[in-house]
Amino acid sequence: MIKEFRKHRMLFLMMVPSVVYFFLLCYLPMAGTVLAFKSYRFDKGIFGSPWAGLDNFEFFFRSGKALLVTSNTVLYNAAFIVSGLVLQLAVAIVIAEMGGKFVRKAVQSTLLFPFFLSWVVVGAIVYNLFNYDYGYLNVLLKAMGLPPQDFYSSPGWWKYILLFFNNWKYVGYNSLVYLAAIIGIDRSLYEAAAIDGANVFQRIRRITLPLIVPTTVIMVLLSVGNIFRGNFDLFYQLVGTNGLLYDATDVIDTFVFRSLLGSQDIGMSAATGLYQSVVCFVIILVTNAVVRKVQPDYSLF
Amino acid sequence: MAAKKTGLTLLLLVWLAALLAGCAGSKGTTEGEAPQAAPTGSKAEAAASGEAAKPDTSKPVTLKMVLISDGAPDAKLVYDEINKKLQQDINATVDVEFIPFADWQKTYSLKFAAGEDFDLIVTATWGQFADYARKGAFMELTPEMMKTYAPLTLESSGQEVLDAGTVDGKLYALPMNYREISVYGYVVRGDLMDKYGISSIDSLDDFEGYLKAVSENDKDLVPWEATSYDNWIIPHMQLQDLRERYEMGTVGVSVDLATNQIVDATQSDPAALELYKRMQSWNQKGYISKNSLVNKVSSKDSFVNGKSSAFLTNLLDANAAYQTVKTAHPEWDVRFYPINTSNKVVANSYMANGMAINAKSKNAERALMLLDLFKNDAWYNQTTTYGIQGKHWDVSADNKLILLADSPNYPPDGTCPWGWRDERYYLTSQDGLPNFDDVMKSQRDRVYGTPLNDFQPDLEKIKTQQAALSDVASQYQSPLTLGFVKDVDKAYEELLVKRKQAGFDTLLQELQAQIDKYVAG
Incomplete structure (x- = not known):
C-alpha cells in the first residue's frame, strides 16, 4: 500500500482535488438526509429538530x-x-x-x-x-x-x-x-x-x-x-x-x-x-x- | 449533468446549514438572552427614576436587513443618506439586501435554514408569517424589550396592531401601522367604453358586455389576457367577497362572516358551477386569451402596452397602471371599477406587512431601535418609501405625493418599505385615478371587523393535505376557473373527487376546530 503510494505519488496528488470535492459535496451532505424524518425548526437546526416519523412522505403518496x-x-x-x-x-x-x-x-x-x-x-x-x-x-x-x-x-x-x-x-x-x-x-x-x-x-x-x-x-x-x-x-x-x-x-x-x-x-x-x-x-x-x-x-x- | 450539479449544490447547502445552525445555535442562545437580561437589570433603575431606561448605544454596529424587492437604481444613494442620520441617532448603519421577487420563497427560507447572519427581515401573512414564527425563525419581542427599545411604537401602534403580530401569545413581529384594504376591480379603457356606449361596469354582466364588444369589433386587441393574478380575482370576488365570506390567508378556505363557519363555496354554492360555465363560454367565444394558462407576460403589462383591452387588479396597482399609461396614451382614458360596491369589506390584517428580527440576530436591541425610528419618524419613513425629498418626490400643498423626474430611479413603495408603512406618513398620489379617493372612502365606510382578521392557522398538522391540495388546485381548479375544459360538469365532479382524495375534509375539520377555539378564546 505504502509502496504503491510512493510509486504513484504524483497520480495520487492529482486525485486529491476530486476526492476532497466528492467528500465535501457528496458524502458529508448525506447526513442531511435525516431531514426527511424530521419536522424542521429554524431555531433547532437539522439535528435538533423533533422527529416526524414517516409524516413527510405521506403527501407524495396521498395525492x-x-x-x-x-x-x-x-x-x-x-x-x-x-x-x-x-x-x-x-x-x-x-x-x-x-x-x-x-x-x-x-x-x-x-x-x-x-x-x-x-x-x-x-x-x-x-x-x-x-x-x-x-x-x-x-x-x-x-x-x-x-x-x-x-x-x-x-x-x-x-x-x-x-x-x-x-x-x-x-x-x-x-x-x-x-x-x-x-x-x-x-x-x-x-x-x-x-x-x-x-x-x-x-x-x-x-x-x-x-x-x-x-x-x-x-x-x-x-x-x-x-x-x-x-x-x-x-x-x-x-x-x-x-x-x-x-x-x-x-x-x-x-x-x-x-x-x-x-x-x-x-x-x-x-x-x-x-x-x-x-x-x-x-x-x-x-x-x-x-x-x-x-x-x-x-x-x- | 446540470440536474446532478443542482442536486449537489442543494445538498451542500443543507450540509452547510447543518453546520452553521450548530454553531450559530449555541451562540444564539447566549446572545438571545442578552436583550432580555438587560432590561430586567435596568428595570429597577427605571422604576426608581420613573422613566424608561436609556439604551446603551456606545458601540457602533452595522445591521443587516433583508427585504423582498428587485431593488432600485438609487437604493444605495437613499440608504447612504439614511445611514448618515442613523449613525447620529442610534450609532448604527444598515446594510440592505434585496431578495428578488422571482422565486423569493426559496431564497427566503434558505436565509433561515442556512443560519445566515442578518438582523431584520420583512414578513407578512402572504409570506407565511405565523408558520415561520412557529418554526422558530423570529425572535420573540418581549414587553421589556419593547418598552426599552421601541417606546414610540408602543405609543403609536394600538393593541389591535400588535395583536396581529402575535402568534400563540408571543409577539414575533411589528406589523405595519396601516389598515390596508385590497380593493379589487376591473381596469378598462374609457375610449372603448365610449365607442361601444357602455356607461359603467358594475357587474360581471357589464364586464362580459365590454369584452364582447371588444372581441367583435377590435380584432387586433386581445379582450382579456387573464394571467395568474386576474384568474384568482374573479372566483375570489364572486364566491367570497360578494357573498359576505372571508377568505383566510393562503389556505384557500373561506368563512361566513356572520357565523364564523367555514363555507366550502366550490362544492355547496351553486354559484360556483354557474361561474365556471360562464368562464367556459367566455373562453370559447375568445374573450379570454387561449394563452392565459401559460403566458409569462402579465395581464397588466399586456394592457399597458396596448395589446389587450382589460385586466383585473387591486386599486393601488390600477393606480400605478393609470399613471404609466397617462403620459404615453392619454386618449385611452383608463378607468377603474371596483367589484365590491355594496357588500361588507374585510380589511387586511395589520400583518399584511410587517418586520421581524431574526432569532439569531446579535444586535436585536439596535435592530428594534431602528424599526422604532423607521416606523415613527416621518423623515425615515418617507425617505425609505419615496426616496430623497426634492430629488425623487415632493409634497403638494394639499398633502399629496408629487413624483419628480428622478422618481423612476426610486419608485414609491418600490424597495419594500411596506413592513413599516404608517397611516400618518403614507401619501396618496396627486395625479392618480380620479375616483381613487371615492373608491377608498366607500370601502372604508363598509369595513367589517371580524375576529378572524388576525387568526393565524397552525398548518403543521395539515401540511400533508395542504401540499396535496395545492397540486389539485393547480391541475384541476385553475383550468376550470378560466374555462379551459370541454365538459364543465365532468371537470367539476373530478375536481371535487380529487379534492376529497387529497384530504380536503380533514383540512376543513382541523381548521374549523382551530377557528372555534380562537373565536371562543
Missing part, C-alpha cells in the same frame, strides 16, 4: 399521483436515453466521417449552440412557436388556410415537443464524448479496411461501432442512474403552470415543486429527494449487475 409522476419520469427519461443515444451516435459518426474541416466545424458548432441556451430561453422560444394567438406555427397554419392548433390545451403533442427539444439541446454536446472515442480509434484499422475494399458503411458497422461500445455502455449506465430524476428545468420552463398538460408532462420534480411551493417545508422536499435517491440507487445496482453478467469488462464496478 394519488405518486404512480403517475413516477412512471412519467421513468418513461420520459427512458425515451430521452434511447433517442439521445441513437442521435448522438449518429451525429458523432457523421461528423467523424465528414471530409472538409470547415463543414465539420460549422456543423458541430451549430449542433452545440443550443446547449448554451438556458431552459428559460428555450421556454420562451417554445412559447413563441406554439402559442395560439401569434405563435409562429399557428401564423403559418393560418397563412396556409388551415385551422390553428391549440397546442397548450392538447396534452398529446407534448410528448414529442419535449422529446424534440431535449434532444435538440443536448445532442451536440453529448455527441462530443462519442466523437472523442471515435477519434481515439487507431486510424490504421480504417486504412487496412479501405485497402480491403470496405465501403463507408462497412467500416462504420465493423470498426467504429464495436470499438465504441464500452464508452456507450458507460454513458448509458450513467444516465440510467438518474432515471428517477426529472430534468426540472426542461419540464417547468416548457410546460409551466398549465394544469391541462400535467397528466402528460408531470414528473416527480415538477410535482413536488408545485405541491411544496406554498408551504416551503424542507422536511417534505428532503423526503421526496430521498425517495428518488433510493430508487435510483437500486436501479443502477440492477443495471450494473446485468451488464456485468453479459460483459464483465463493460460494467462500472
Whole structure:
C-alpha cells in the first residue's frame, strides 16, 4: 500500500482535488438526509429538530399521483436515453466521417449552440412557436388556410415537443464524448479496411461501432442512474403552470415543486429527494449487475 | 449533468446549514438572552427614576436587513443618506439586501435554514408569517424589550396592531401601522367604453358586455389576457367577497362572516358551477386569451402596452397602471371599477406587512431601535418609501405625493418599505385615478371587523393535505376557473373527487376546530 503510494505519488496528488470535492459535496451532505424524518425548526437546526416519523412522505403518496409522476419520469427519461443515444451516435459518426474541416466545424458548432441556451430561453422560444394567438406555427397554419392548433390545451403533442427539444439541446454536446472515442480509434484499422475494399458503411458497422461500445455502455449506465430524476428545468420552463398538460408532462420534480411551493417545508422536499435517491440507487445496482453478467469488462464496478 | 450539479449544490447547502445552525445555535442562545437580561437589570433603575431606561448605544454596529424587492437604481444613494442620520441617532448603519421577487420563497427560507447572519427581515401573512414564527425563525419581542427599545411604537401602534403580530401569545413581529384594504376591480379603457356606449361596469354582466364588444369589433386587441393574478380575482370576488365570506390567508378556505363557519363555496354554492360555465363560454367565444394558462407576460403589462383591452387588479396597482399609461396614451382614458360596491369589506390584517428580527440576530436591541425610528419618524419613513425629498418626490400643498423626474430611479413603495408603512406618513398620489379617493372612502365606510382578521392557522398538522391540495388546485381548479375544459360538469365532479382524495375534509375539520377555539378564546 505504502509502496504503491510512493510509486504513484504524483497520480495520487492529482486525485486529491476530486476526492476532497466528492467528500465535501457528496458524502458529508448525506447526513442531511435525516431531514426527511424530521419536522424542521429554524431555531433547532437539522439535528435538533423533533422527529416526524414517516409524516413527510405521506403527501407524495396521498395525492394519488405518486404512480403517475413516477412512471412519467421513468418513461420520459427512458425515451430521452434511447433517442439521445441513437442521435448522438449518429451525429458523432457523421461528423467523424465528414471530409472538409470547415463543414465539420460549422456543423458541430451549430449542433452545440443550443446547449448554451438556458431552459428559460428555450421556454420562451417554445412559447413563441406554439402559442395560439401569434405563435409562429399557428401564423403559418393560418397563412396556409388551415385551422390553428391549440397546442397548450392538447396534452398529446407534448410528448414529442419535449422529446424534440431535449434532444435538440443536448445532442451536440453529448455527441462530443462519442466523437472523442471515435477519434481515439487507431486510424490504421480504417486504412487496412479501405485497402480491403470496405465501403463507408462497412467500416462504420465493423470498426467504429464495436470499438465504441464500452464508452456507450458507460454513458448509458450513467444516465440510467438518474432515471428517477426529472430534468426540472426542461419540464417547468416548457410546460409551466398549465394544469391541462400535467397528466402528460408531470414528473416527480415538477410535482413536488408545485405541491411544496406554498408551504416551503424542507422536511417534505428532503423526503421526496430521498425517495428518488433510493430508487435510483437500486436501479443502477440492477443495471450494473446485468451488464456485468453479459460483459464483465463493460460494467462500472 | 446540470440536474446532478443542482442536486449537489442543494445538498451542500443543507450540509452547510447543518453546520452553521450548530454553531450559530449555541451562540444564539447566549446572545438571545442578552436583550432580555438587560432590561430586567435596568428595570429597577427605571422604576426608581420613573422613566424608561436609556439604551446603551456606545458601540457602533452595522445591521443587516433583508427585504423582498428587485431593488432600485438609487437604493444605495437613499440608504447612504439614511445611514448618515442613523449613525447620529442610534450609532448604527444598515446594510440592505434585496431578495428578488422571482422565486423569493426559496431564497427566503434558505436565509433561515442556512443560519445566515442578518438582523431584520420583512414578513407578512402572504409570506407565511405565523408558520415561520412557529418554526422558530423570529425572535420573540418581549414587553421589556419593547418598552426599552421601541417606546414610540408602543405609543403609536394600538393593541389591535400588535395583536396581529402575535402568534400563540408571543409577539414575533411589528406589523405595519396601516389598515390596508385590497380593493379589487376591473381596469378598462374609457375610449372603448365610449365607442361601444357602455356607461359603467358594475357587474360581471357589464364586464362580459365590454369584452364582447371588444372581441367583435377590435380584432387586433386581445379582450382579456387573464394571467395568474386576474384568474384568482374573479372566483375570489364572486364566491367570497360578494357573498359576505372571508377568505383566510393562503389556505384557500373561506368563512361566513356572520357565523364564523367555514363555507366550502366550490362544492355547496351553486354559484360556483354557474361561474365556471360562464368562464367556459367566455373562453370559447375568445374573450379570454387561449394563452392565459401559460403566458409569462402579465395581464397588466399586456394592457399597458396596448395589446389587450382589460385586466383585473387591486386599486393601488390600477393606480400605478393609470399613471404609466397617462403620459404615453392619454386618449385611452383608463378607468377603474371596483367589484365590491355594496357588500361588507374585510380589511387586511395589520400583518399584511410587517418586520421581524431574526432569532439569531446579535444586535436585536439596535435592530428594534431602528424599526422604532423607521416606523415613527416621518423623515425615515418617507425617505425609505419615496426616496430623497426634492430629488425623487415632493409634497403638494394639499398633502399629496408629487413624483419628480428622478422618481423612476426610486419608485414609491418600490424597495419594500411596506413592513413599516404608517397611516400618518403614507401619501396618496396627486395625479392618480380620479375616483381613487371615492373608491377608498366607500370601502372604508363598509369595513367589517371580524375576529378572524388576525387568526393565524397552525398548518403543521395539515401540511400533508395542504401540499396535496395545492397540486389539485393547480391541475384541476385553475383550468376550470378560466374555462379551459370541454365538459364543465365532468371537470367539476373530478375536481371535487380529487379534492376529497387529497384530504380536503380533514383540512376543513382541523381548521374549523382551530377557528372555534380562537373565536371562543
